[in-house]
Amino acid sequence: MATLHTRSAARLMIAPSVLLLLAWMIVPLALTIYFSLLRYNLLMPGMEEFAGLTNYTYFLTDPAFFQAVFNTLAIVLGVLFITVVGGIGLALLLDQPMFGQGIVRILVIAPFLIMPTVAALVWKNMFMNPVNGLFAWLAKLVGLQPFDFLANAPLFSIILIVAWQWLPFATLILLTALQSLDEEQKEAAQMDGAGAWSRFIYLVLPHLSRAITVVILIQTIFLLSVFAEILVTTNGGPGTQSTNLTFLVYAQALLQFDVGGASAGGIIAVILANIVAFFLMRMIGKTLEA
Amino acid sequence: MGSITLKNVSKVFGAHAVIPSIDLDINDGEFVVFVGPSGCGKSTLLRLIAGLEDVSDGAIVIDGKNATELPPAKRGLSMVFQSYALYPHMSVRANIAFPLKMAGEDKAVIDKKVADAARVLNLTDYLDRKPRQLSGGQRQRVAIGRAIVRQPEAFLFDEPLSNLDAALRVNMRLEISQLHQQLKTTMIYVTHDQVEAMTMADKIVVLNRGRIEQVGSPLDLYHRPDNLFVAGFIGSPKMNFISGSQAAGHQAHTIGIRPEHLVLSKDHGTWQGTVGVAEHLGSDTFLHVNADAIGTLTARVSGDFAVTHGDRVFLTPDPQRLHKFDEKGLAIR
Numbered sequence: 154m155a156t157l158h159t160r161s162a163a164r165l166m167i168a169p170s171v172l173l174l175l176a177w178m179i180v181p182l183a184l185t186i187y188f189s190l191l192r193y194n195l196l197m198p199g200m201e202e203f204a205g206l207t208n209y210t211y212f213l214t215d216p217a218f219f220q221a222v223f224n225t226l227a228i229v230l231g232v233l234f235i236t237v238v239g240g241i242g243l244a245l246l247l248d249q250p251m252f253g254q255g256i257v258r259i260l261v262i263a264p265f266l267i268m269p270t271v272a273a274l275v276w277k278n279m280f281m282n283p284v285n286g287l288f289a290w291l292a293k294l295v296g297l298q299p300f301d302f303l304a305n306a307p308l309f310s311i312i313l314i315v316a317w318q319w320l321p322f323a324t325l326i327l328l329t330a331l332q333s334l335d336e337e338q339k340e341a342a343q344m345d346g347a348g349a350w351s352r353f354i355y356l357v358l359p360h361l362s363r364a365i366t367v368v369i370l371i372q373t374i375f376l377l378s379v380f381a382e383i384l385v386t387t388n389g390g391p392g393t394q395s396t397n398l399t400f401l402v403y404a405q406a407l408l409q410f411d412v413g414g415a416s417a418g419g420i421i422a423v424i425l426a427n428i429v430a431f432f433l434m435r436m437i438g439k440t441l442e443a
Numbered sequence: 444m445g446s447i448t449l450k451n452v453s454k455v456f457g458a459h460a461v462i463p464s465i466d467l468d469i470n471d472g473e474f475v476v477f478v479g480p481s482g483c484g485k486s487t488l489l490r491l492i493a494g495l496e497d498v499s500d501g502a503i504v505i506d507g508k509n510a511t512e513l514p515p516a517k518r519g520l521s522m523v524f525q526s527y528a529l530y531p532h533m534s535v536r537a538n539i540a541f542p543l544k545m546a547g548e549d550k551a552v553i554d555k556k557v558a559d560a561a562r563v564l565n566l567t568d569y570l571d572r573k574p575r576q577l578s579g580g581q582r583q584r585v586a587i588g589r590a591i592v593r594q595p596e597a598f599l600f601d602e603p604l605s606n607l608d609a610a611l612r613v614n615m616r617l618e619i620s621q622l623h624q625q626l627k628t629t630m631i632y633v634t635h636d637q638v639e640a641m642t643m644a645d646k647i648v649v650l651n652r653g654r655i656e657q658v659g660s661p662l663d664l665y666h667r668p669d670n671l672f673v674a675g676f677i678g679s680p681k682m683n684f685i686s687g688s689q690a691a692g693h694q695a696h697t698i699g700i701r702p703e704h705l706v707l708s709k710d711h712g713t714w715q716g717t718v719g720v721a722e723h724l725g726s727d728t729f730l731h732v733n734a735d736a737i738g739t740l741t742a743r744v745s746g747d748f749a750v751t752h753g754d755r756v757f758l759t760p761d762p763q764r765l766h767k768f769d770e771k772g773l774a775i776r
């Protein structure tokens with residue numbers, strides 16, 4: 154977009170899709186805001202009345218709310234940490250020439266192709282189950298008491314499951330970035346006396362920074378709204394120990410039939426997501442520009 | 444100091460022997476050019492010396508010590524790559540300082556050496572820029588800067604000028620030659636451009652299909668090529684080769700005569716022909732003459748020899764400068 158002319162032409166071309174997207178976004182948002190100001194319970198149809206900000210005060214003062222905010226952030230940060238670090242490690246391994254490279258790469262991608270509900274069920278019943286699970290069996294093998302993951306460390310278990318699902322995505326993006334690193338640069342660094350570790354720090358990591366940014370950005374969007382894994386495994390419990398914002402809104406709307414309260418929760422979730430997005434953009438916008 | 448000896452060095456990729464076996468001596472302070480057609484193994488040979496490839500057989504001795512098994516960093520050599528291979532996210536300063544930083548030098552020492560190198564290479568104003576904000580020639584200089592700060596035993600250059608335009612290439616050629624005069628460090632320079640080879644080298648190594656065809660000073664190779672390949676490769680325009688009865692008259696299988704050693708005349712001479720194309724360079728004119736019963740000959744004449752397409756001319760080879768080759772392509776002296 155070099156000249157003034159091409160720039161205004163580009164704006165004109167983009168305008169229809171921008172307008173469409175705007176309407177697409179505005180209508181549901183407006184409706185949700187409208188609902189959030191009503192006393193609207195599905196058990197009492199036809200009794201909707203204007204309620205002001207009661208729904209918001211109710212939702213915000215709910216002790217489960219703070220737990221849910223904390224859990225949401227814990228899931229996002231925990232999964233990001235595991236997938237980025239693990240993804241870099243796996244990408245470095247997969248970049249090495251080895252026997253059966255193609256098959257190994259497909260195996261690594263596999264978890265990403267499994268539906269979240271199925272993945273969570275597999276983990277719940279085949280791995281983490283304290284009686285029949287693989288982990289319990291391993292624990293018994295070495296003479297330890299089996300650990301009931303989902304009951305005793307529900308949040309950690311969910312982070313583990315979600316991280317397992319997203320690891321392939323991170324690995325794949327980082328692997329392609331790694332393969333685009335110029336071979337001659339690596340050789341130049343080798344001649345300059347940089348060992349494997351120095352080459353990683355000074356050459357590979359800066360080269361990957363853009364890909365890492367993309368991974369963080371895309372994953373954050375999806376991780377803010379993790380739902381299926383929680384529903385299938387812990388149902389938000391025990392108590393609210395593994396309830397995140399999405400799950401809290403769901404519980405409000407469909408377990409307590411309180412559409413007004415759920416809408417208020419939804420709006421709050423949107424605001425929180427925007428705050429996260431704001432900081433995210435500030436933090437990594439620079440890397441993308443460079 | 445920076446003497447390098449290759450003993451029986453060979454390199455095999457899979458079943459393909461890229462370099463069958465090479466012996467070569469490079470003296471300290473020499474400017475050696477590897478030249479040869481594309482794919483003949485010049486880069487491979489250079490990478491073997493650098494340690495970026497393992498030799499399949501033989502030994503590499505650098506500065507009297509066997510370096511065959513040493514990793515690249517321990518050989519005390521610096522390399523300038525064809526793509527420059529600058530580190531894109533580092534400033535020019537950081538790029539040049541990188542080898543010193545890796546060697547664990549003091550901050551003050553690094554700063555001084557970087558400043559010195561930048562001054563030698565006219566890069567002082569660009570130290571804080573990123574590589575992508577530099578022109579091709581400046582990038583080239585940064586790559587050279589990164590190579591010289593370490594004060595290596597020898598420099599290795601792999602076609603460092605091939606990405607530059609013609610004018611800049613001539614300039615950088617001169618600068619590298621001047622750098623060699625200043626530093627007096629051994630330099631090994633790979634190119635497929637015989638003009639670069641002729642102008643820069645103390646010693647030229649002509650390679651063909653992984654074999655050394657001839658080693659010698661530029662004028663040595665020009666005046667006394669050992670075989671047909673070297674005779675045809677060195678010199679521009681190419682040497683004319685004539686076989687058949689004309690060659691038999693000189694007791695040779697093939698005779699060769701350089702374009703500049705053909706005397707042209709409009710009325711008398713040994714061979715007769717018709718001018719095909721005349722390339723006027725101003726100072727000189729290259730004439731492509733279709734000589735009767737011989738084939739196309741290229742002749743180099745002074746710019747004021749006025750002929751055009753279709754003119755009849757006579758060509759006479761300078762008998763002192765005639766090269767004779769036997770049926771194996773080897774020179775008969």
Ligand SMILES: Nc1ncnc2c1ncn2[C@@H]1O[C@H](COP(=O)(O)OP(=O)(O)OP(=O)(O)O)[C@@H](O)[C@H]1O
Binds near residue numbers: 480486
């Ligand atoms: N890693 C490799 N694996 C297999 N064959 C290779 C490899 N590297 C080079 N070769 C082969 O070795 C031969 C010599 O390659 P090299 O790069 O040394 O040529 P070069 O003389 O530098 O040519 P150019 O002037 O085009 O750069 C080529 O035939 C090439 O195909």
Ligand SMILES: [Mg+2]
Binds near residue numbers: 485486487602
């Ligand atoms: Mg090459």
